[in-house]
Amino acid sequence: MSGINKAGLVVLGLVSVADLLTPLLSDGEHPPMAVAIGTAVVGLISLVLIVLGWRGKGWVLAPLITLRLASALLAVPAFFVADVPAGAVAAAGVGVAATIFGVVAVLMPARTPVRVS
Numbered sequence: 001m002s003g004i005n006k007a008g009l010v011v012l013g014l015v016s017v018a019d020l021l022t023p024l025l026s027d028g029e030h031p032p033m034a035v036a037i038g039t040a041v042v043g044l045i046s047l048v049l050i051v052l053g054w055r056g057k058g059w060v061l062a063p064l065i066t067l068r069l070a071s072a073l074l075a076v077p078a079f080f081v082a083d084v085p086a087g088a089v090a091a092a093g094v095g096v097a098a099t100i101f102g103v104v105a106v107l108m109p110a111r112t113p114v115r116v117s
């Protein structure tokens with residue numbers, strides 16, 4: 001696993017921790033508590049997958065990326081629903097951007113130097 005792949009896992013880990021804390025940060029309406037709890041479950045599962053990925057289990061990438069992208073999609077309504085506080089919209093934007101960066105970084109191929117004789 002290259003440095004950029006590890007950086008992607010770290011970013012996805014940070015976003016997963018934020019997801020895990022969502023029920024504590026929700027006012028019950030933004031996001032609705034059911035969505036906040038679902039987001040926390042996705043965050044917890046993601047953290048387990050990130051630990052396994054860090055330990056070299058390559059099979060975790062597909063479910064991890066799927067969960068993180070699903071989580072980012074859960075944040076998209078914040079941009080279109082009326083009366084969502086500006087802080088929640090900003091947090092959703094940061095989360096979506098960080099998820100995209102993390103997924104791209106995790107998927108980057110490892111570079112191996114070419115030896116010239």
